[in-house]
Amino acid sequence: MISDGYASTLKRLITFTQAKFISLADVVGYDVSYVNKWSNGTKLPSSRYVERINEEMGHYFAELIAKQGKKEKFFKTFPISETAEDLGFEISQYLCAAYRSTLHQDHSSKGKENQPSIQVITGHHDTADFLSDILQKSLQNLDGDGELLILGDFCSLYDAGFWKYFDDIHLTASNLTLRVGLNMDKLEKNPQYIGHLYATLDRFLDFDFVFYDICDIENSNIILLKGVFAVQYAMSTPPRFNMCTYIFDESMVWDIYEKFSFTGTEKKALNFTVSSLGMDDLGYRTAFYATNRFFFFLTNGFEFLLPHEVFDSIIQKVSPEQAFAVQRLCVTWEEILDVSKIDFIIPATSLMRYLEDGYIYLTDVEYNLSAQERREHIKSVLQAMSNNDHITMATLLPALGDDIYKGKNLSFYSNYKTGFLKKNKQRVHNNADTFYLIVNDRLHSLILNFFQNMKELPSYQQYTCEELTNKYEVYKPLIERTLSLNE
Template sequence: MRKNFSQTLKHLIKFSSIKLSALADFIGYDVSYLSKWCNNINRPSPKYIARVNHRIAEFIAEELVKQDRLYPFFNEFGIKLSTKITAENAKERLNKEINNLLNDAYYQNQAESLPANNEQSFSPTTPYQTIVGRTNIKKFFNSKIASLLSGLQESISILITSDIVTLLSRDAFLDFLSYCHFSSENINIYIGCNTDKLAHAPASFIPRLYSMLNKYININFHIYNDQSFSHSNVITVKNYFSLQYSIHKDNLMDICTYIADKNISKEIWERTFEKFDYKSCILEPKHDIELVKFRSFFYLDSDLLLFCAKGFEFFLPAQAFKKLLNSSRDYKYSSDMQKTIQNMQITWEEQFESAHIDFFLPEANIIRYIENGQLTYGEIDYVTSAQEREAQLQQLIKSMQKNPNINVYLLGESQPQNEEEYFKLSYYSNTKTAYLKKNKSFLKNVSKTIYLLKDTLLIDKFNQFFRNLQDRPTCRKFSADELEDIYKKNNALLYRIWQKNAPVQ
C-alpha cells in the first residue's frame, strides 16, 4: 500500500535521525507546521510544495551522505538501482529520489482527497471533458484512462506525440503503465523521440528504456523521430478516444481535454497517424521471421556484442544444426529459414576464428540453460541434449583458446524472485546494426518478438549501455582457461544436473 505524504515524511525523518527543529530551520518553516504535516493534520500548499519538497530532500540527502547510508536508504525505501552510483553523484541521486518519494506521496495524497463530485463526474461516453491541474490529471490517467484501457478486449493502438526521453525522465508515464492491466492480447504504443534530446539524454535514459521494454514485454512499442509532430500534444487511442493537453515548463500536463466523440477522435487519429512516417521509425517491432535474410549479413561484421537473455544459441554442435534444419520445415518461409541456418553455421565457424565477440550472460539465465537446455533460434524453440550442451561448452573453450578476442562476461545478479526481475530481452549488435529479441517464454499474447534499432545514435547508446555492464561489481570476465577449469572441476555435477533435467523419452 502506498504511503501518504505524512507517512512518507515521518519515515524519512525517522530513518535519517534528523531533528524536526533542524529541518524546519533549513526549509524556513516553523516547527509547528512540520509537526502538523507529520501528523496528517495539514499539508503544504500546492503552490509551494515543489520548493518545500526540494528543500526537504536537499537537507536529508546531505545528512545521509554524512552518515554514509546511501545503500541502506535504497534498501529501506525499495528503490532498485539500474545504474552505478559514484561518490561524486551520491548526494545528487539521493536528493532526486527523496524528492520523487515526497512528490509522489503528496500528489497521491491529494488525489485521494478529491471531492466526491470530481470522482463521479467522468463517464467514458461523455463527448468532452476538461481536467485542470496536474493532481487531477494524474488521478484521471491512473484511474479513469487506465481503467478504460484495461477493460478493452480488442486490439489497442495508441499514438503518443510526447518525447520518450522526457517521458522517461519522470515517473509519471511508467506509473501510468503500472495501473494498466491490459486484457487485450495485441497492444501497440507509438511514441515520439526528440533526437536532439536523445543526443544529450542522461545516462539513466537507456537503462530506463530497456527496463520499460523488458517489463512490458507483451506490448509492442514503436518509437519515431518526432520532428513532424513534436508540437501536437496529442494522445489518441484508435476507435475509442483522444486527449489533447498543454504542458507546464516542468514537462507535466497542466490542462487535458478528453474527447470521446467518435467522429472527432477518428479524425484526430488519422491526422496524427499520418505524421508517424515509417521512414522516421527508430525502434520498430517485427516478427522474427522477417529477419531471416537479415541475419545472414548481420554476423559478417568483425565486431559483435551479444547479450543473451534466453539460452545460448552459439557454438552449437553439428548434430544440433541438423535437428534445427528438420524443425525449420514446419515454419513459414521454411526454405528461407533452412538457407539461413546453413549460412549461419558457416558464418559463425568463420567468425569464431578471428572476430571480436563480447558475450554477456546473466547468471540466472545461464543457470536455467545449463539445467533445461532451452533456447530459441530465430522462431524455432529448441532443447539441446546433455551431450549437445557439453559439446557446445567444449567448442566455446576451444574457440576462445584460438581467438583471444572472444570474451565471456557473467553478470552475477541476485537470483530473480519474480518475473519482473528477469532479463527478458536479448541484445545483438555488430556496432552498425542492432536488435533486441524477446524471450518467448514470457510472452502471453501475439506480441512481435523483435525490436529492430534503426537509428545510429540509438544503437550507439545501447552499445554503450551493454558494454558498461562489464564495469558492474557483480560482472566477471572469464578466460578460456578459467572456463575449462570450471568444466573439469564440475564435470560430474553437470552430468547429474543434465540427467536429472533430461526430458522423458
C-alpha cells in the same frame, strides 16, 4: 451509435451497385474496416476529408452503374434527377447531404441527453489517477488490435511515472502498437534513460513499441487510442501531470488521429517491429552477419557456438524452409568463428536459467537442448574460445541496487553498424512481434554504448578461456546436478 442516415445511404448504394468493400476501400484510400463501419453506422468519415471521400465514392458508384447498365433503374430507386449530367457528382452530393443530416441528428440527440464529449481534469493526483484508469480500462478491453499514439517524450513521461500505468494491463487476444516520441539529445546526455527504455521494453513484451524523433512531434502532448479517445495533457517541472483534456467524441477522435498519426513521410521511425528477421537468402539476418565484429547481450539462453549435433537435431524437427535457414546460419558461424571479434555478456541469472531448461531461440526456431546437448555445448564454447583469442565471455552477477540488467527476456545484438533487440518468445502472451529492428544509426550507437558500459560495473566479470575452464571445473558438480534434473 451514430445516426444511420449516412450509413443507410451508403449501404443502399453498395447494395445497388454490388460494390465490394475492399474495392471501395482502395478507391478512397482507407482500410476496409473503415468502410464497413461507415456503412453499419458505428463510425463517420472525418469531417476534414468527407467531401473527398464522397466524391471518390460517387464517381466509383457511377462507373459501376454505367458498366452494369443500371442507370434507368437507379433514377427510379434514388432521389436523383434523370437530367443529371454528372452522375458521379450527383451521387457525391447525395452522400454529403446524408452526412450533414446525420451530424445534425447526432448533435441534436447529444444535446438532449446533455452528455459532453470533452472532460477537463486538473490537479496532479486527479490527472495521474484519471490517466492510469482510462488506459487500464481501454487497453484491457481492446476489441481487436489497437494503436496508441503517445506524442510526448519517453524520458519526460518516464519521469512522470507514466509507464507504470501499464503494469497491470495483460493482452492475450489482441495486440497493441505504441508509437512514442524519443528525445535523442536527452538520451545522449543522460544514458540512464537508455536503461529505463530497455527495462520498459523488457517489462512489456506483449506490446510493440515504435519510436520517433521528438523533433517531429514536439509540443503535441497528446495520448490517443485510435478510434477510442484522445487526451491532451500539460506537465509541470519537474515532470508531473497537472491537467488533461479528455476527448471521447468518436468523430473528433478520428479527426485528431488523422491529423497527428505517424503516416507522413517526414515522421520516420527510429525502429521497426518484425516477427522475423528474414528466412530468405537476402534477409536481414544474412546481411547482419556479413562482418567480423559483434557484440551480444544475451538473456534467452545461449544460441551461439552450438555443437553440430544440435544443429542437426534442430534441422530434423523444423520445416524445410526453417531447416535451410538454420543450416545457412550454421555455415555462417563456421566462416566467422575463427576470424571475428565477438563480445558476449550474459546475466548470471539468465545463464542459470539456460542450464536448467536449455531454451534457445535460434533464427525463428524455439528449441530446448537436452542435458547431454548442454554438456556438449559447454565444451564447444570452451573450444571456440581456445581457437580464437578475440572471443570474450562475461557475466553480470546479481548485485543489490544494480537493476539495469534485471530485465531477463530481451537480448541485444549488434554488428557495430546496425542492431536489433529480440524478445523471449516464451514470455510473449499474444501475437506481438518478436524483434525490434533499430534503423536509426544514432539510436543504435546509444544503445550499444549503454550495453558496452556495463563492463565498468562492479558486477561485470570477464573470463579468458583458461579462467572459464577453471570456473567450469569448480562449478561442475553444481552444473551436473542442475542438468541431471532434466534427464
